[in-house]
Amino acid sequence: MSVRTDRAGSRPAHHLTDELLVDYAAGALGEAESLVIATHLALCPACRTAVAALEDVGGALLEGLAPAELATGSLDTVLARIGGEAPATPRVERKPPSGDRILVPEPLRGYLQASLEELPWKGLLPGLGMFEIATAGKTRKTRLLRVKAGTPMPEHTHRGSELTLVLAGGYSDERGHFVRGDIDITDDSVRHQPVADSDGDCFCLTTTEAPLKLTGRIGRLLNPFVRF
Amino acid sequence: MVVAVGARRDRQAFAALFAHFAPRIKAYLMRSGCEATAAEEVAQEAMVTLWRRAETYDPRQASASTWVFTIARNKRIDMVRRERRPEFDPADPALVPEPDAPADRVAEAAQEATIVRAALDRLPAEQQEMLRLAYFEDMPHSAIAEACDLPLGTVKSRIRLALARLRKTVKEE
Numbered sequence: 332m333s334v335r336t337d338r339a340g341s342r343p344a345h346h347l348t349d350e351l352l353v354d355y356a357a358g359a360l361g362e363a364e365s366l367v368i369a370t371h372l373a374l375c376p377a378c379r380t381a382v383a384a385l386e387d388v389g390g391a392l393l394e395g396l397a398p399a400e401l402a403t404g405s406l407d408t409v410l411a412r413i414g415g416e417a418p419a420t421p422r423v424e425r426k427p428p429s430g431d432r433i434l435v436p437e438p439l440r441g442y443l444q445a446s447l448e449e450l451p452w453k454g455l456l457p458g459l460g461m462f463e464i465a466t467a468g469k470t471r472k473t474r475l476l477r478v479k480a481g482t483p484m485p486e487h488t489h490r491g492s493e494l495t496l497v498l499a500g501g502y503s504d505e506r507g508h509f510v511r512g513d514i515d516i517t518d519d520s521v522r523h524q525p526v527a528d529s530d531g532d533c534f535c536l537t538t539t540e541a542p543l544k545l546t547g548r549i550g551r552l553l554n555p556f557v558r559f
Numbered sequence: 560m561v562v563a564v565g566a567r568r569d570r571q572a573f574a575a576l577f578a579h580f581a582p583r584i585k586a587y588l589m590r591s592g593c594e595a596t597a598a599e600e601v602a603q604e605a606m607v608t609l610w611r612r613a614e615t616y617d618p619r620q621a622s623a624s625t626w627v628f629t630i631a632r633n634k635r636i637d638m639v640r641r642e643r644r645p646e647f648d649p650a651d652p653a654l655v656p657e658p659d660a661p662a663d664r665v666a667e668a669a670q671e672a673t674i675v676r677a678a679l680d681r682l683p684a685e686q687q688e689m690l691r692l693a694y695f696e697d698m699p700h701s702a703i704a705e706a707c708d709l710p711l712g713t714v715k716s717r718i719r720l721a722l723a724r725l726r727k728t729v730k731e732e
Contacts (some may be wrong), residue, residue, distance in 0.1 A: 342655060342658070349715075349718070349719050349722060350700050350715055350718070350719075353693050353694075353700070353718060353722070354693070354699045354700060356694075357632070357693050357694040357695075358632040358633070358635060358636050358644065358697070359693070359696075359697055359698055359699045359702075360699055361642065362642050362643050362644070362645065365644055365645045365646075366645040369645045369646050369647050370645075370647070372647045373647035373648070373651060373653065373654050373655065374654075374655045375655065376655060376656065376657045376658065379647070380657075383620070383621065383625075384726070384729075385722075386621065386625050386628060386629055387621070387622065387625050387671060387672060387675045388675060388679070388690065388694070388722075388725065389625065389628040389629070389632065389694050390621070390622055390623075390624035390625030390626070390627070390628040390672060390675075391624065391672065391675045391676040391679050392628075392679065392690065392691060392694050392695070393583050393584075393587055393624055393627065393628045393631070394583070394624045394676055395676070395679065395680075396583050396586040396587060396590070397586060398582030398583055398585075398586055399582050399583075399585040399586040399589055399595075399598065400582065401581055401582055401585060401599065401602070402596075402599045405581065405599065405602075405603065406574060406577050406578075406581070408603060409577065409581075409603050409606050409607060409610075410570070410573075410574075412603075412607055413573075413607060413610045413611075434652075434653040435653065436647065436648075436651055436653035436654060437647055437648040437651045437653070437654075438645035438646060438647060438648070439645075440651075440653070441645075442645075467642045467643070512655065
């Protein structure tokens with residue numbers, strides 16, 4: 332498999348919706364969706380600015396809350412706890428990631444023990460590799476996908492919502508072209524067959540509420556065996 | 560005041576921050592379904608974090624209330640939901656930077672917070688309530704729709720409308 336090198340630089344064209352931005356800023360999303368969204372934020376200054384503005388709304392709402400009565404001696408308890416405490420630890424210098432060809436930003440990097448290319452990929456179908464990431468939530472699945480350059484994915488639709496972030500390479504379907512940093516939001520109304528760009532393997536981070544449903548002629552037969 | 564706590568470990572400034580924020584953090588937790596005792600515990604924990612992290616607070620990035628909101632939100636996820644909250648790291652060398660260096664926002668962040676608050680107060684009651692649900696109930700849009708017995712589309716459009724108004728007001732001020 333070949334890899335197109337994607338270093339930092341260009342800014343994404345496909346962004347988060349207001350709905351997801353609000354749910355993320357409010358802290359209403361689970362770990363899996365937050366992981367995909369936060370990794371997109373690392374690659375997308377525009378969505379970072381949007382989240383900062385929505386956190387301002389959170390701050391304003393907090394100010395507007397009627398104060399609750401604190402337990403007796405609440406302040407003293409806290410003062411006692413911080414009593415002998417030394418000043419906060421200085422910030423840790425961040426080491427730039429080693430010579431990986433594809434830069435994986437935080438928070439995703441912290442979930443991986445190896446560079447994207449060195450992960451123990453599981454072959455799912457010809458040209459399609461998968462690496463599962465453990466996140467909280469019973470039915471939700473979070474995984475990395477590696478699609479060989481030029482390979483079409485099996486045609487499928489979704490049960491529930493799916494969030495995808497492109498980390499390297501790109502893919503296209505009827506809805507558009509998605510490259511590094513782009514976020515793709517799909518649900519059961521979208522039935523598609525994305526095709527990986529021909530100039531390099533496509534790496535994506537994706538989280539689904541429930542297994543995908545393969546819809547193509549061969550795909551339908553595979554449904555019971557291949558759990559996306 | 561957060562800056563005073565960060566730079567000088569000023570306990571008086573901390574006490575003042577505590578008097579203002581701790582009761583609001585507790586109220587925030589209780590709104591999201593916590594019992595008073597658990598809410599108190601999270602509020603105290605959030606204030607301890609405020610003390611510890613005060614040095615990293617950057618008034619150019621966010622107003623004090625915004626910063627405190629993010630601490631309280633993360634404590635709620637950590638202590639009540641017992642989950643991780645993945646966040647990007649502003650110091651990450653892999654982060655794609657802003658197109659232009661961020662302008663000096665010292666006055667701006669605090670000013671903006673005041674403007675957002677005023678704009679929030681002027682929203683129709685229905686939209687204010689929808690935002691409170693979105694921010695305080697620990698429920699994503701889909702769960703809010705279910706709880707209010709409203710179509711998801713209605714919840715989305717009310718929140719979007721509220722945000723559009725807020726953005727418009729903030730831009731005009």
